[in-house]
Amino acid sequence: DAGVTQSPTHLIKTRGQQVTLRCSPKSGHDTVSWYQQALGQGPQFIFQYYEEEERQRGNFPDRFSGHQFPNYSSELNVNALLLGDSALYLCASSLGRTNTGELFFGEGSRLTVL
Amino acid sequence: AQSVAQPEDQVNVAEGNPLTVKCTYSVSGNPYLFWYVQYPNRGLQFLLKYITGDNLVKGSYGFEAEFNKSQTSFHLKKPSALVSDSALYFCAVRESGNTGKLIFGQGTTLQVKP
Structure with missing residues (x-):
């Protein structure tokens, strides 16, 4: 069973x-969320996609x-890109419109902006 | 607004000793709480969750967490620490609504020494 x-x-x-950056969700999952994790910080929610539409957006610029x-x-x-965009970008997948369970995360894409 | 706080940047414990990583939360309504672990240069791995029911939740790798409503805490515990448990631990709360968006704490580094 392929993960994220x-x-x-x-x-x-x-x-x-x-x-x-690209993400393939866990097999059977239909919802994808993106998080930004700056160095020494917890992940911050960027947005979530379900049925090919953006469902929710965090506090990130356009x-x-x-x-x-x-x-x-x-x-x-x-x-x-700005220097401050340097971070680990995490993709997480889940199943269904109403999710009460855990998110499954990928290994991340580490972006360095010089 | 929902939030979680992890008051300790780092926890040090000797191998074989019990460990506790602290988390407090602030939510309106019933909390959905999670613990994730992150190894160096890796994504987040789900450990356990509290949705409802027993206040002591058992999870992966021998970890458990105690939900305390009166103290608004959700501390992560393990009876006997292993060197391999050394990692970064995140507490998270699910935001109200139906997207399953997680709000993470800043993280606590657990260092288990032989």
């Missing part, structure tokens, strides 16, 4: 560039956008 997979695992960008595909996989896009 993310790509790339590491990447380095320069200020002003754009980045796309430079952060996402997409969910019909196969439930998802992308996170960040435009006009």
Whole structure:
């Protein structure tokens, strides 16, 4: 049973560039959430996708956008990168519109902005 | 607004001794509480959750957590620590609503020494 997979695992960008991160949810899951984990901090919610639509958004600027595909996989896009965007980006999957259970996390994509 | 607090940045314990990692929460309504563990350069792994029922919740790898409503706490415990338990531990609360969004604490580093 494949868990949550993310790509790339590491990447380095320069200020002003754009980045796309990818996530495949755990088999059978239809909901994908994205979190940003800055160094020494707990994960912060970016947004969640269900049925190819953004259901909820955290306190992140419009430079952060996402997409969910019909196969439930998802992308996170960040435009006009800032140094402060350097972080571990975590994808989490779950099942169903009303989730009372745990989230399953991928290994993350570590983004470094120079 | 829901929140969790982990008052200790680091907990040190000798192998074989019991361990406790503290968490307090603030929610409106009934809390859904979680513990996750993160090993270096890895994603988050689910340990256990409290939704309702018994105040002592048993989880993965011999961990358990005690829910205390009067003290608004959800401390993580293990009777006998292993060196391999050394990692970063996060307490989280599920935000009210139906998306399952988690709000994480800042994390506590557990160091188990031989």
